Amino acid sequence: MARREPGQLEQAVLGIVASFGPDVAVPVAQVQARLPGSPAYTTVMTTMARLADKGALTRIRDGRAYRYRLSAPTGSIDDAMAARRMRQLLSDGADRAGVLARFVAELDPDEERLLADLLRREAGR
Numbered sequence: 504m505a506r507r508e509p510g511q512l513e514q515a516v517l518g519i520v521a522s523f524g525p526d527v528a529v530p531v532a533q534v535q536a537r538l539p540g541s542p543a544y545t546t547v548m549t550t551m552a553r554l555a556d557k558g559a560l561t562r563i564r565d566g567r568a569y570r571y572r573l574s575a576p577t578g579s580i581d582d583a584m585a586a587r588r589m590r591q592l593l594s595d596g597a598d599r600a601g602v603l604a605r606f607v608a609e610l611d612p613d614e615e616r617l618l619a620d621l622l623r624r625e626a627g628r
Contacts, residue, residue: 512538512542512546513550513553513554513559515538515539516538516550516551517554517559517560517573517577517580519537520571520573522537525576528561528565528571530570531544531547531548531569532544534551535547551571552569555574557587558583558584558586559573559580559583559584560573560574561573
């Protein structure tokens, strides 16, 4: 199943959040104020919550509301979203060992080496 590309509103939101800098958590109202076409606050809020659920944004509680920042550098957002989806698939109650074994079995040799290198690097931390 192919992942859909972010829509225009999602792309605009990501661009605005990115414009504040990598470590700045932005409230929905500030993003809404910069969006063209004056979308409703609830539309922007829902879009940002969905981007957080997808792994593109990190949600930070601020009183009764949330602030959002990029979950990864701009060029790595797609990677963060793919990693979140992979994690969700592993958590769906399936046989995790079986799913991981099947995943590894379907890797080509270069991908296997890359995965082994990444696992070694993580184990060394």
